[in-house]
Amino acid sequence: MDAEAIKRSLGGSGLRCTPQRYAVMAFLMEHNSHPTAAQIFEAVNRVDPRSSRATTYNNLRDLVQAGLVREVAVEGRAARFDAKGMRHHHFICDRCGNVEDIEWYDVPRPASRSLGKRMLRECELIFRGLCTKCALRDTLPVKCRRHVGTR
């Protein structure tokens, strides 16, 4: 959306605002669908300046390190990425693996006794179950299922 804001946040993290890096960041800010690296690579390359797979991964790594993007690991599937906008939690669908945002609320920290000498950086709350589509699909008679996309 706001090109200047993206430039500023990249610069503020010591990252050059290259076309490829900008494209990745802009795509993530315009889509809250938690895409995979492959999806980002493909989407960014549908538009002009062609970028390589390695660059997409490099840039995602840099953006995550800079704290501008969050990476969500999903068991048995490719990692998902998410521009850090408003704070939120994540819901991961057991069946289709899609990641969705859940409205933020505060998470109680563990007792310092149970943390020991560990350095706590963040608490992350993850919900699991069936997303709306998959939950609906479960309650439909079999002959109707094909009408509900699986992702």
Next chain:
Amino acid sequence: MDAEAIKRSLGGSGLRCTPQRYAVMAFLMEHNSHPTAAQIFEAVNRVDPRSSRATTYNNLRDLVQAGLVREVAVEGRAARFDAKGMRHHHFICDRCGNVEDIEWYDVPRPASRSLGKRMLRECELIFRGLCTKCALRDTLPVKCRRHVGTR
């Protein structure tokens, strides 16, 4: 530890108690180090009945589906596995990727409004930061670092 208990919990989930499956389950119950599939495969095969990689993965999948084992996805690294004993949360080290248990405490559920039609199965609380070893390593002068194993 208790062979009979393992047999019973496998049987109760409709899983035969094969030597390979038993070995995986027993290993997970004896080690709370959250090993990877590769580590489990190797450890189980150091003892007698040789098991194949595919079987190790198959059995881990079955045990997770049966709810006897938990799988923890870690960004950029192999998944970790964990026999479900006492309830606990997880701490994942940013640097070495190791997973450690954190004493259980209740997690507040999200407002049903923010869940919509999703079917919630579980809430998982994950802490991130530096484990004791890595936190210590950070505060040591460089010349001493080699004395602290990274794994």
Next chain:
DNA sequence: TGAAGAATTTAGATTCTATCTAATGTGACA
């Protein structure tokens, strides 16, 4: 300017993780 050096990108190879295949083995039960 423009030369040097740092950061970035690139295609393709490679590594690592996990799953699939098709054949074989095993055990429960009638």
Next chain:
DNA sequence: TGTCACATTAGATAGAATCTAAATTCTTCA
């Protein structure tokens, strides 16, 4: 004992992410 579903196996394959080494672009500063 025969049958059938469940399990295991080695090796091939798929999928995700990283590495390599060379080329390119940017920044800085003489």
